[in-house]
Amino acid sequence: MKIAVISPLFSRSAQLMKELTSFFPDVKHNADNTLKTKADIIAFLHDIDIAIVGREEIDDEILSACPKLKMLSRYGVGLDNLDLEAMKQRGVELGWTGGTNSNSVAEITLSLMLSLIRNLHIATTLLKQHIWKVNGGSELTGKTIGLFGFGHIAKRVVELLAPFHCTILVCNRTHNEEEALKYGITYASKERILEEADIISIHLPLTPESKNLFSTSEFKAMKKSAFIINTARGGIIDEEALKTALKTGEIAGAGLEAFLEEPTHDWELIDLPNLVCTPHLGGNSKESILAMGYSCIEHLKTFCAKK
Structure with a gap:
C-alpha cells in the first residue's frame, strides 16, 4: 500500500509521523505545504492507495484522476471538504471519527x-x-x-x-x-x-x-x-x-x-x-492534534487489515 499525508499539520508532527511510519514505513508527506493547487494534489496522489487529508478539498475531479486511491482518512472532524457521493461512487472508503477535537x-x-x-x-x-x-x-x-x-x-x-x-x-x-x-x-x-x-x-x-x-x-x-x-x-x-x-x-x-x-x-x-x-486554531491544541492523528492512523490500520 502506498500512503501519503496531504495535511501539513499532520506532516509536521514528529510524534504523529513517527507513529505512522512505525506501521507504514514508506509514506509521502507534505510538511513543506507545497500542494497549492488541484493539479498539485493530483500529482501528489496519482499513484497513492491511501491518503490522510486535512482541510484540503477532494472533489470528483481529483478522485477521477487518482484511480488507485481506495481510502481517505480525515485528519479533523468536518467533512464538507470531501465529495462523499463521488467517493462512494468510486469505491473510496472514508476513515473518520467525529468529536476528536x-x-x-x-x-x-x-x-x-x-x-x-x-x-x-x-x-x-x-x-x-x-x-x-x-x-x-x-x-x-x-x-x-x-x-x-x-x-x-x-x-x-x-x-x-x-x-x-x-x-x-x-x-x-x-x-x-x-x-x-x-x-x-x-x-x-x-x-x-x-x-x-x-x-x-x-x-x-x-x-x-x-x-x-x-x-x-x-x-x-x-x-x-x-x-x-x-x-x-x-x-x-x-x-x-x-x-x-x-x-x-x-x-x-x-x-x-x-x-x-x-x-x-x-x-x-x-x-x-x-x-x-483567531486563524481557525480552535481544534489546534497539542492534545487535539495528537487525538485526531492517532484516529487517522487507526483507520488506516483497520482498512489495511481487511485487505
Missing part, C-alpha cells in the same frame, strides 16, 4: 464568550495603545446562550458552561428529549434564540441550508447587546452583513474562528474593534 474547540468557544462579554479584547487593545479605559462588560453567569447545532462540540460547550448557570437554548434539526434532560437544554426555534440569546454560538456544518444562515435580517432580530460566535465553518455567517452589523451597533460584537476564505484577507472585517478573531 471537541474539547479543544469547546474551550476556544468558551474563551471567546468570556472575552466578548467581559470586554477583555477591547480593553486589552486600548491598554496596549496606552489608553486606560475601565469597562468590565457583563458577567457570563446567568446569561442566555443560543446554540445552533448540537453535536460533540456543542455538547462539550454545555458541559463547560455548567458553573455559569446559563439558560441554554438549542436550535437543532432533530430533538432528543433524553439528551435535553441530560444536558439541561431547551430546544427552541431560530426566531426565539435570535430574540432572547445574549450569546449565539454556531456549531453547524457548512451546507447549502446553513450557508449565510446569519445575515442582515438575523442581526436585526438579535439584541443590540448580543454577541455571535462562529467556531464551525466560514460561510455560515454572511461576512459583509456582519461587518455592517458590527459597524452600526446592530449587535455588540462577534467572535470568529472560521472565515469564508482562509487565510482571510478581509482586513476591514479583521480590524473592527468589536470583533475577536
Whole structure:
C-alpha cells in the first residue's frame, strides 16, 4: 500500500509521523505545504492507495484522476471538504471519527464568550495603545446562550458552561428529549434564540441550508447587546452583513474562528474593534492534534487489515 499525508499539520508532527511510519514505513508527506493547487494534489496522489487529508478539498475531479486511491482518512472532524457521493461512487472508503477535537474547540468557544462579554479584547487593545479605559462588560453567569447545532462540540460547550448557570437554548434539526434532560437544554426555534440569546454560538456544518444562515435580517432580530460566535465553518455567517452589523451597533460584537476564505484577507472585517478573531486554531491544541492523528492512523490500520 502506498500512503501519503496531504495535511501539513499532520506532516509536521514528529510524534504523529513517527507513529505512522512505525506501521507504514514508506509514506509521502507534505510538511513543506507545497500542494497549492488541484493539479498539485493530483500529482501528489496519482499513484497513492491511501491518503490522510486535512482541510484540503477532494472533489470528483481529483478522485477521477487518482484511480488507485481506495481510502481517505480525515485528519479533523468536518467533512464538507470531501465529495462523499463521488467517493462512494468510486469505491473510496472514508476513515473518520467525529468529536476528536471537541474539547479543544469547546474551550476556544468558551474563551471567546468570556472575552466578548467581559470586554477583555477591547480593553486589552486600548491598554496596549496606552489608553486606560475601565469597562468590565457583563458577567457570563446567568446569561442566555443560543446554540445552533448540537453535536460533540456543542455538547462539550454545555458541559463547560455548567458553573455559569446559563439558560441554554438549542436550535437543532432533530430533538432528543433524553439528551435535553441530560444536558439541561431547551430546544427552541431560530426566531426565539435570535430574540432572547445574549450569546449565539454556531456549531453547524457548512451546507447549502446553513450557508449565510446569519445575515442582515438575523442581526436585526438579535439584541443590540448580543454577541455571535462562529467556531464551525466560514460561510455560515454572511461576512459583509456582519461587518455592517458590527459597524452600526446592530449587535455588540462577534467572535470568529472560521472565515469564508482562509487565510482571510478581509482586513476591514479583521480590524473592527468589536470583533475577536483567531486563524481557525480552535481544534489546534497539542492534545487535539495528537487525538485526531492517532484516529487517522487507526483507520488506516483497520482498512489495511481487511485487505
